[in-house]
Amino acid sequence: EVQLVESGGGLVQPGGSLRLSCAASGFTFSNYWMTWVRQAPGKGLEWVANINQDGSEKYYVDSVKGRFTISRDSAKKSLYLQMNSLRAEDTAVYYCARDYAGYLDLWGRGTLVTVSS
Amino acid sequence: SYELTQPLSVSVALGQTATITCGGNNIGGRNVHWYQQKPGQAPALVIYRDSNRPSGIPERFSGSNSGNTATLTISRAQAGDEADYSCQVWDSFVVFGGGTKLTVL
Numbered sequence: 001e002v003q004l005v006e007s008g009g010g011l012v013q014p015g016g017s018l019r020l021s022c023a024a025s026g027f028t029f030s031n032y033w034m035t036w037v038r039q040a041p042g043k044g045l046e047w048v049a050n051i052n053q054d055g056s057e058k059y060y061v062d063s064v065k066g067r068f069t070i071s072r073d074s075a076k077k078s079l080y081l082q083m084n085s086l087r088a089e090d091t092a093v094y095y096c097a098r099d100y101a102g103y104l105d106l107w108g109r110g111t112l113v114t115v116s117s
Numbered sequence: 118s119y120e121l122t123q124p125l126s127v128s129v130a131l132g133q134t135a136t137i138t139c140g141g142n143n144i145g146g147r148n149v150h151w152y153q154q155k156p157g158q159a160p161a162l163v164i165y166r167d168s169n170r171p172s173g174i175p176e177r178f179s180g181s182n183s184g185n186t187a188t189l190t191i192s193r194a195q196a197g198d199e200a201d202y203s204c205q206v207w208d209s210f211v212v213f214g215g216g217t218k219l220t221v222l
Binding site: 035037044045046047050059061095099102103104105107108109110 | 148150152154158159160161162165166171203205207209210211212213214215216
């Protein structure tokens with residue numbers, strides 16, 4: 001089955017760190033750009049970061065630059081998001097998605113990150 | 118950065134046609150994609166490149182794009198179409214509209 005499954009979310013204090021993972025299956029992971037998108041409670045979708053097929057290109061929304069790092073492991077068919085110096089405004093459901101020529105054609109179910117003391 | 122404008126909410130009577138707009142500067146010159154998100158679920162692609170439907174998406178869903186407005190049209194609206202709909206373009210990175218809540222009356 002073609003799917004993406006996120007994990008690693010949870011409750012973290014401001015200033016803390018979390019590492020999200022996204023496991024891909026059912027397709028050739030190394031052929032695709034991959035993307036993280038987040039959705040704060042009651043808000044719209046926000047692109048966070050993306051990475052190209054071999055990990056040599058990485059892009060971030062301004063609000064997370066210097067704090068978040070996207071990476072991938074093709075052998076494990078996995079996408080990651082290392083999140084440091086977390087803030088309350090980072091509270092959101094984080095989705096990983098497959099990027100096909102500029103649109104996101106496959107999404108995971110998401111993992112909730114809550115930043116609170 | 119490029120901005121996309123959507124109405125916060127749209128209502129449609131059961132069986133009628135819903136129209137959801139997505140405004141942007143000369144958006145007609147860009148590829149527009151649409152996502153459906155039902156409560157508690159992840160987004161799902163319903164239209165790509167203005168007017169193309171992924172497999173499994175009913176023909177009732179259609180899209181168009183011209184000038185400063187892209188449009189998602191849902192014909193013969195059903196209760197199961199109630200959801201948030203978001204448009205998206207590529208502008209050096211993925212850009213989403215704010216989303217429109219569709220209510221089927």
